Amino acid sequence: MTIKRILVIDDEADIREIVKVSLQITKQWEVFTADSSAEGIAIATAQQPDAILLDVMMPDMNGLDTLQHLSQNPATQAIPVILLTATVKVVTQRQYLQLGAKAVLIKPFDPGLIARQIEQVLGWDVM
Structure with missing residues (x-):
């Protein structure tokens, strides 16, 4: 089983840390973090993660x-992108998916379940 590499792009340090620790503990995934879009794009280009969680x-x-x-x-x-948002409007979520997001996860999320949610939306749970 290969270790997944995830990039978390979020301007909130607490969110980045919660996601990073959760994914490392529950799945032993390698997690990169970025606090801005520009930094995130640079890391994504250089590191080629398996997925991106994007605020x-x-x-x-x-x-x-x-x-x-x-x-x-x-x-x-x-690289598949999963959006993180506090917006729960279905219309907005549908728009995000039409723009290319693989899924939309709603904040606040359950740190204990986020790795499983990522696996499910990206089809990694069948491996």
């Missing part, structure tokens, strides 16, 4: 603009 609401460049940059960049367009 929608960020100060420098919002998650949708970041998603667009990632999907237009040949180096990162194949």
Whole structure:
């Protein structure tokens, strides 16, 4: 079984740390973190993670603009992106999926379940 590599892009340090620790403890995944979209895009390009967890609401460049940059960049367009958002509107979530997100996870999320949710939406749970 190969160890998955996940990139978490979120401007909130607490969220980055909770996700990182949760994924490392529950799945022993390698987790990279970025506190801005620009840093996240750079890490995604250099590290080629298996998936990206991306916050929608960020100060420098919002998650949708970041998603667009990632999907237009040949180096990162194949990396699945899961959006993290506090917005629970179904219409908004549908729009995110149409823009290329693989899934939308709602904040607050359960740290004990997030790795399982990632596996399910990306089809990793069948391996």
